[in-house]
Amino acid sequence: MEKSIINKNIIIKGIGGFYYVKTADGIFETKPKGIFRNINIKPLAGDFVEIEEVNGDYVITEIHKRKNSFLRPPIANVDKVFIVISTVEPPPNYTVIDKMTAICIKKGIVPDIIITKTDLLKDDGVFGIYEKSGFSVTDINGENAYKEIIAMMKGGLSVFAGNTGVGKSTVLNRLFSHLNLETAKISRKLGRGRHTTRAVEIYDFEGGSVADTPGFSYIDTEREQPLYDDEIEHLFPEISPHIGKCRFNDCSHTSEIGCAVIEKVKSKEISESRYKSYCDIRKEAEGISRWEQND
Incomplete structure (x- = not known):
């Protein structure tokens, strides 16, 4: 049985059980070996x-160790995440957005x-909230x-995330007009967009790569690895x-007297x-056990 090995390969798309792998010799349609299913690993x-x-x-015989991965969108080895927030239609849901930022930082x-x-x-304070919190905001x-975003994307794999309808596909089409991604229209009845992106696919551009993905939503953040109460402050x-810096070593920064974080909130150095x-x-994280999650 004649075999040949092709090295330095990356999966750029997976659909219907097939995985399209980019190699130095071109793109190959592959299927994973059955062993991955047996050990509960999905490419x-x-x-x-x-x-x-x-x-x-062509068969996938080995999946190299991931530096990170997301359940939805299903993607691995991400270098940059751009969280897209619209000022209206839909308006910002800060708890969902901030859970996304926390999940990214954990990864x-x-x-x-x-x-x-x-x-x-017009921006109703969104820019200031996240700039004050230490994030780059555009x-x-x-x-x-768009030039600034392209510059930030260079050197790795970038993912755009955000609730449906915030304009991810519109931004990507403007950045990379050749992608011609389908954009979502807003459902007036529900006040949210309809999903139009069907599968994760990675595209190369000069200096980096970008993934077209189904977006994060509240349900998606719930499906990710849990956030534990003792790590959220980090x-x-x-x-x-x-x-x-608080009076009590085990301060949760929620109600304690002498809490340094609460003092910073009162002085408006930390966004309310x-x-x-x-x-x-x-x-929400209280009561989630690391032991029960096998983490």
């Missing part, structure tokens, strides 16, 4: 893999923020916004510098919106 777009040719068919990615639809409704309608960049999200996410 993801962004995975670096080994493939083997067997009688003209080793400090996300960047893109604000859209400021031509329909108004998509600002001068040179996942808010504006809160983490104050850890250990972000602090509320911190408290909501921490309360």
Whole structure:
């Protein structure tokens, strides 16, 4: 049985049980070996893999260790996440947005923020909330916004995330007109967009790569690896510098006397919106056991 090994391969798309792998010799349609199903590992777009040719068919034989991965969108080895927030249609849901930023930071990615639809409704403080919290923030309608985003994307794999209808596909089409992604129309009845992106697919551009993905939503953040109450303070960049400066060593930063974080909120050095999200996410995390999650 004649076999050949092709190295340095990345999955750029998976659909219907087939995975399209980009190699130095071109793109190959592959299927994973059955062993991955037996050990409950599913190949993801962004995975670096080994493939083997067997009688003209290509099989994924190895999936290299991931530096990170997301359940939805299903993608691995992400370098940059751009969280897209619209000022209107739909308006920002800060708890969901802040849960996304926390999940990204837990996975080793400090996300960047893109604000859209400021031509329909002026920024009502969104820019300041996230800039004050230590994130890079770009108004998509600002001068040179697209050039700035392209510069930030270079050097790795970028993903755009955000609730449906915020304008992810519109932004991507403007950045990479050859992608011609389908854009979502807003459902007036529900006040949210309809999903139009059907499968994760990675595209190369000069200096990096970008994934077209189904977007994050509230349900999607729930499906990710749990956030535990004792780690959440480390996942808010504006809160983490104050850890250990409170009166009590075990301060939760929610109600304690002498809390350094609460003092920063009172002095407006920490956004009230972000602090509320911190408290909501921490309360939600109470009772989630690492042991029960096998984490």
